[in-house]
Amino acid sequence: MTEKPFLYVVVCAAGVACDVSKLIARAQERGWDVGVIATPLALNGFFDAAAVEAQTGRRIRSAWRSPGDPRPFPAPDAVVVAPATFNTVNKWAAGIADTLALGTLCEATGLGVPVAVLPCVAGALAAHPAYRDSLTRLRGMGVRFGDPYEGGTERDGGRAEFGWERALDLLRPE
Numbered sequence: 417m418t419e420k421p422f423l424y425v426v427v428c429a430a431g432v433a434c435d436v437s438k439l440i441a442r443a444q445e446r447g448w449d450v451g452v453i454a455t456p457l458a459l460n461g462f463f464d465a466a467a468v469e470a471q472t473g474r475r476i477r478s479a480w481r482s483p484g485d486p487r488p489f490p491a492p493d494a495v496v497v498a499p500a501t502f503n504t505v506n507k508w509a510a511g512i513a514d515t516l517a518l519g520t521l522c523e524a525t526g527l528g529v530p531v532a533v534l535p536c537v538a539g540a541l542a543a544h545p546a547y548r549d550s551l552t553r554l555r556g557m558g559v560r561f562g563d564p565y566e567g568g569t570e571r572d573g574g575r576a577e578f579g580w581e582r583a584l585d586l587l588r589p590e
């Protein structure tokens with residue numbers, strides 16, 4: 417039996433993370449085995465960790481393993497970052513690896529693994545020049561970005577649809 421390709425889903429601390437199960441379900445339907453890596457803040461209440469662990473059949477990773485421990489996940493065939501925060505995008509572009517999520521992202525492009533990102537960043541933050549520079553730098557490394565998303569206003573009747581499946585579409589070869 418052929419093993420399924422392994423997808424890392426990196427989850428950051430943005431409000432839409434509460435729906436990350438939608439992305440996992442679509443990825444599994446497309447034949448991916450999924451492991452979730454959450455930033456420490458995302459793991460602190462932004463989504464239902466127990467439900468995600470039941471859905472993937474794997475513990476969520478957020479911290480580095482101890483030196484003597486085996487690698488908890490297989491090597492990735494692809495990486496998706498969804499939702500990606502302003503904070504994580506800027507630190508990733510700067511080469512900062514002070515969370516497992518960031519360390520994984522900093523390494524992924526060097527390994528030649530395709531990486532797709534769905535940012536969830538409010539317009540006021542996205543206007544910061546450091547963010548624009550980060551996008552330029554990461555795109556130059558081959559990272560693929562979905563269209564900007566900043567959520568809907570309460571006046572609109574809530575958030576616009578995040579479109580989780582876009583991340584999987586971005587992984588397809590051009």
Ligand SMILES: Cc1cc2nc3c(=O)[nH]c(=O)nc-3n(C[C@H](O)[C@H](O)[C@H](O)COP(=O)(O)O)c2cc1C
Nearest residue numbers: 428429430431455457458501502503504536537538
């Ligand atoms: C309820 C809530 C929702 C948030 N939503 C977003 C968001 O959509 N995008 C974003 O960039 N930051 C958002 N933040 C701020 C991030 O959580 C904060 O910048 C944090 O440092 C990100 O950490 P991480 O990148 O390690 O996950 C939100 C914070 C809270 C409390």
